[in-house]
Amino acid sequence: PARAAKDRILVGATLPLTGSEARVGGFFKEGYELAFDEVNKKGGLDVGGKKLPVQLLLLDDTSTQATAVSLADRLVNSDKVDFLLGTYASHLVEAQSTVAEENKIPYVNGGGGATKIYKRGFKYLFGLISPVELLGTTLMQWIDEQQKAGKLPKPAKIALVWENTAHGKDFRKGVSDFAQKSGGAYQVTVDESFELNGKDFGALLGKVKAAGVDLFLVDAHLPDYITMHRQYVGAGLCHKVVTYGARGAEKDAIQALGADNTAYVLSGVWWSAQLAAKPGASRDFVGAFKAKYGGRDPEWFQALGYETARVLFTAIQQAGKLDRDAVREKLQALKMPSLLPGGTVEFKPETGNQVQNPFVVQQNQKDGTAPIIFPKDAATGTGTGANPKCAK
Amino acid sequence: MDRFVDLAVSAVLLAGLYATMAYGLGLIYGVLRVVNLAHGGVIMAGAYLGWILHGWAGLDPYLSIPLVVGATFLLGMAMYRVLVRHLPRGPAGGPASLLLLFGVWLVLRNVAYLLFTGNDQVIRTSYSTHALPLLGSFVSVNRLAVLAIAVVTPALLHLVLRRTYLGRAIRAVAQNADSCTLVGIDVERIYTLTFGIGTALAGLAGLLSATIFSFNPGFGSGELLKSFVVVVLGGLGSVFGTGVAALILAIVEVFAILVMPSYLTAAVGFVMLVLVLVLRPGGLFGQRVLG
Amino acid sequence: MTGAPMLEVDGIDVFYGDVQVLYGLSLEVREGEIVTLLGSNGAGKTTTLRAISGLRPPRKGEIRFRGRSLASLPAARRAELGIALVPEGRELWPQLTVRENLDLGAYHPRVRANAARNLETVLAMFPRLRERSSQVAGSLSGGEQQMCAIARALMSEPTFLMLDEPSLGLAPVLVEQVMRTVAELHASGITVLLVEQNLRKALEVAQRGTVIETGRVRLEGTSAELSRNPEIRAAYLGI
């Protein structure tokens, strides 16, 4: 009732601005802030014929669950925010979204990719980040094209290596389900997990080497990717296809490892700045981002952050009021043109309100670039089927 | 067979790393009977020092060894003078020194965080990913260099401890401090120097790790835990025991992958730690003081 | 033969924690003398030597060496003045070799340059140690350990040598030998303060003696006087 007289819309969020996820937390913050700036520059959101500015109340959850939960609690019950945007990293989102559900407050996030978050039947939780499982599937689809084109052996042996987290487990499911359904075209011969921030992968790589596989499919986060790939190259390993899941095209990593050593590494991401090559939502976003952040190129984190906020804004405008349930209904019914690959965003109850947009697959080149090679409609380059360096 | 060689090679390389991480912890414990929980923080500091020198001055990490070792040596001496000196020695000081140095670690971590943010950093050199064929397997040049240093360091340490007056004084202080005073050894000074050397060894370990791993301010906790395992296994305070224990731990961890999922191999070390503490509190090779 | 006072202990009180062990104890040793400190178990002899060497500074009273107060001089600096102690129970570094034990005896900068020469001297004095020089000290027999401890003290070229029960735990032949050594050291110009329970042996080599009982001086006199004193026995037995 008191909310009716409001002169602005208060949106709360926490992000891991310190702690283990701090780097990405910062990226999401940039995305959020860009979206809020854009709206406020236009005088605010049009809510029921009245322009209301939006304000972001952002707190640092230090990458820990208890803090993410209690700060969300604070945002809802003490700061009285109208809506919530999500934090980053699956475990934080899974813990934090319970607060939104208990308080019946819409919670839109672009940072919780694990499918199990969306299997709890929550009504107020919406996820803009496609399941990591789908990342595994998408990569396999491209690989499958190569195999069909005769560039890869059939059957192909896979070493499937994943970090022991929700992220890694989803990736593993995507790949192994695909392999199982392939009718023998793919065999997973090594299936191993490793601890986050692992130190030495010598033994693991030894096992991979001994198994004599064709495809080396890994899901790792950035530090482990760098550590593992260094040892991989150092141990003289080479496989026809190598991927580290969503990692590979980061400039940091290419710099840390050398363009030579990362050539042909495959990665699947939720969005890429190269999508701006064609006119559309992505190009607009990249332009705005560069203007605000000194010409820097955004990565998928900023794009998802930005888009997450935009989805919430769109639903609010469509509802025409700040009523939480009304906004929730509009989110549920939303079908919005988007910068995400696939071009539209919608939340389907059967997937627990997690979007199912495709991934874009990039492949690193010797010159340090990483063009999109899949799907075709988004491609900015052509992929190399099997790493020519390892002839065998 | 081929596979066996591969695993053996990676075990030896890993042992080199574990050993460098553990020497400093063992030395300080051997002489002062203080468990240096700030060890992990110093490893982290060593990594960042190397990174700064590499990034800002373009200094190769191996060339910056003297600078990093020197800086962490001073840090260690300061830690002893300002903090550790005031603790009760012996069993009574045990938990107190543990907690005090843990506090130091938290501060180091926070300082690093303020200076460098939480981002992961790496040191990349031209040879970071170079490999040499060896025994039908490929071995990273950098890892070989780390191994070499892991072997040279205790040899140097051994020489210093055996051949110099200072080294003999350090060993003597560990055995009987009163007699040292009688022949004119300033025991406090020896403690200060020892703490400095132990800390410098941690700094060196950090620098070397930084050429292999990416790191952030939280770096060092895993290294500390491994160092514990190695030092306890080797008998707290024995330089050679430490080296051998590092090798044992590495072999067990690496070969464990043959019988268990790779994820669990990390637990093997901790299980060994607890078993050794309970069954053979003096370490696998018995209690020796700085042999 | 005896000259100016070299060491003056002046009314010292010494404690272990709250336990008082010495009560206003005074003592004097003159240049070139050999003096023995006698007393039964627990009388405070060792404590007196520890106070002089700085390991257990007195709470009250003063110790002067060649007229200079030692109060502000840390224990580690006293070796510099030529004060050396062969501690009770030898207190070697058991895991260091004999050679290392001896080398460390010459740790002090003033004598470090002469280490090689001093080593030759002491090894000549104790040929047994030359044979054992690479053995760890902890594995020596009691007598050998005693020699090693004396040799270690001599490495610092002391002018004032304190020996705490050097005959403790030694076979009679070795006792004879140690006592002879003490006499030789004295003859070579070193002032000696000898603590002994072995009253007869001690009085044989010493010129003067002081008997202490529960931290206080009970009797003083020349060796001859003390040997004759009827009280001495009772005091010595602590009865």
Added chain:
Amino acid sequence: MTKPPLLATRAVSKHFGGLKAVDEVDLELAQGEILGVIGPNGAGKTTLFSLIAGSIQPTSGEVLMRGHEVSGRPAYRLVRAGVVRTHQLVRPFPNLTVAENVTVGAIHGAWRDEASPRARAAEVLEFVGLAERANELPGTLTLAGRKRLELARALAIVPLVLMLDEVIAGVNPVEAMKLAALIRRIRDERGVSIVMIEHVMPAVMSLSDRIAVLDHGKKIAEGKPAEVAANPLVVEAYLGKGAAEEGATPA
């Protein structure tokens, strides 16, 4: 058949590596007796106490109480059976008050005495003369006070046998006399049998009914104080050879 002694050791030994700290020692303690144990430093006196009290286990031999073997039992069970020791270096619990220190002792003697632990602690403190200091920390007591505390803590258990390791050592002569008197009262008024280690000769000689002498882990003599003092072995090992040669006997 004579009644078995209250406490006895039969050929009890303790080896530390190659060192025979205690070597086949036989000892007997009769009800109401005070037995003195003397010997040079490192003779094995304290180790013998630890063996009897169960703090360490003998290498061989046995400890008997009223003819029943008790060796191998952990210390706390021997305490509950009435064998209580004090330590050479006083070991009060520093963070507990004087009264609490004694109460800890009183907890486990309850079966022989109906009083509550706290009441018994109070009574014992009165007996040793520490009642005034009940609520202070042991650190505030003088050494003599702490020795009394150590006695009180042991007495609170209502022991049958009290083993005192150098309780008189280190205190000034006046206090030493008072402590000796207290020890005699413990035997006379409370009927506690006592074994005491002491280097302070006047005290041992006057308090003890019998004296045993240890050297290098072996018992080298035993008997009335005067006999022991005259024993040439004892004189050589402990009292001093110089004394023997002058040919007098101790007072």
Added chain:
Amino acid sequence: MRRWAADVPFWSAVPFVIVVAALAALPLSLRISPYERNLVTVAFLMISGALAWNWMGGYLGQVSFGHAAMFGLGGFVAARLMLHENPAPAPIAWLLGGIAAGVFSLGAHPMLRLRGPYFSIATIGVGEASRLLFTYWEEFTGGASGVSLPIDIGMKARLYWWALGLAALVVTASFVIRRSTLGLQLLAIKADVDAAADVGVNATFYQDLVMVLSGAVVGITGGLWASFFSFIEPADMFGFDRSIGFVLMSVIGGVGTVLGPVLGAVVFVLLRQFLLASYPQLYLGLYGILLILIILFEPLGLTGLGLRLARAVRRRRRAPGVVAAP
């Protein structure tokens, strides 16, 4: 005639009962928002955990860096019981989780003969090994992705009273233990195991007893924690940071006292919340500095500081210049 510090007259419980009653009535007042209520609930849970840790670390002097193992085990056992097809009522699940944790901690029995830093290092090993093993045990902990409990809207509100009840119980237990002959014996063991045995204390038994009790209470706390957060994962529940948390709370507040861990837990939760909102970059270092200062200058932590202040004030009152009472 003598006033035994240990004889606590029963009326001294009156202020405590009043405080608990007031706290119980607090959520009924409209002044407190659900956010504040939840914060206090977390503080209650931390109080229970810190006090239970303190039985080991403070009373017995065995500083454990591995209590997260019991916290996590209690949490996951409770969670599994509540997720079962025939779900156990929450309080039963918590209790069983606590029992499981207590039994588990008995496994550390052989470690108890280690003392000082050796014990601490061993607990680090046990803690880390537990974390890895339980993370690997998917059927139980859900592996790295953890388990979610069904959302129960009224649960958080009810948990306030449950947590208060637990905390009140644990505070009472801490007092009773401290003041009873059991507490005396624990402190005696802490001061000197051998001397304690020499006055008849069965150190082995009491150490086991305390370890089991401490583990069980921390386990129950873990169960309540699981219900409160609805989602738990092993990396967090079994994490080293959690073990450290128990240590920090007790040390900052005052090891070995009853009030200390309570203060420590409140400061830990509230200060943290405040710092996180205002200076998120500094809180780690501030804890570090606090820890260093406490170890160097005030071993009894905030409690010791309070006592010192009280003494100073009293001295000031008695100081000359103030007119003495007739």
